[in-house]
Amino acid sequence: MRRFFVLCVFIAGAIVARAESPGYLVFVSNERSADVTVIDGATDAVITTFPVGKRPRGIHATPDGKRLFVTLSGSPRLAPGVDENRAPADKRADGLGVIDAAAHKLIDRWHVGSDPEQFALSKDGKFAFIANEDDASASIVDLDSGQSRGKVKVSEEPEGVGVNPSNGEVYVTCEEKGEVFAIDVDAQRVIAKIETGGRPRSVAFLPDGSRAYVACE
Template structure:
């Protein structure tokens, strides 16, 4: 009996001495679906999402206040506007804010293949948004506090020209033929038309209250520009540089149009509305609102999947991205991002 008990005791002891198996968290399985890139203004990083699984696969530090985000024409490089100026609303007394950190101003250069930021180039003072020239050799950057648009050489990273525009410039958009660039100025409610070759503003015209974003029809004949404080999107003649008509989206102050984005076939215009919590759809044949979908708190940046079947919206206060099925006009999922997502970019693998 003692031998039996001793044997059992030794077996138990031996079993107890075995090292327990360590459970390791496996990395999310990645698909070959397009990647969603989200700039997070407060947390200062980039959220990378696999659109095939709707899983966050990376969070990459960028710098202070990443906002505007655009890709090079070949899709191999992502540029991000970084700013050391403190965050402030439109009615904040700037004298009460801490001084800006000008060393943090610049354009982050993110290598898509390496999935990391490789350098920061100059972008003028307080870069907010920008666009890329058709050949990828230049960036046209809105410098909010300096009331300028800067032209940057992407190869050298040097600012080759700076031109004065209206107060609080934000939205920048290259025309489809690549020859001219429109720059919105929030405070003055104007569009400045830049000729980058001549290095000067050809014309400035009124567009509405607090314009931030521009979308051109593919033939360059017309443009849609948001007028945030009017609750409208303005249809403009892009050849004559004049207003054709405002398109009412909703009650001013409640519905605040922010970003405008055309479908690839230009038959639909999508409009994010900030405090309005919705993304609206405009039929460009009739220039009327056809529907809307509630996506979340203060949607700002929006982007489309390459097949144009899905829309993604950056919802700042709730720190997430809404996934909208455009066939059913419903939110199918929300994906957590960093703190205060601002801009969204989608690139195929």
């Protein structure tokens, strides 16, 4: 199996999962077309594109590279200022999609969270921490069982998620009020709120966990 690690970046509305070693694959979630594209990293050739469900967004691989996870949302894409109540969401489509990395296909979908946006994995790859955009919360999901292990309330429009590599604390960016919340996963509670202004979208840590950097729109 080709080995890869995942780095999530926004490129023309897609999110890219990239690999570091020769012979790597790139997995791109395509929010508008409801599928994932697999690209040969050495040749830039498209290998395949396969359906995964409505509005695939965040995408990450497990440390062993055998599975990928992608957040799926049944909430419609709306222009700024449009009343969400005029376009009801398909909550049956919300969830975390499970992808077989070798077979290049969706093998399961777990109904965890509401309108899931971005997410991050724990260092050991056992848990996912998911931002639920329309629920002002973050879910903790067991990746062995596919079951939710808890939910922590944050603020409106949670978006980006990052895990501090030094202590496992989870940071969630919330766009509406320009805030970032730090979560103690074991206690399942917010331990700090940081005001950033703007619309914080994503968060990334230094390798030693001493600093977090937040991109604001």
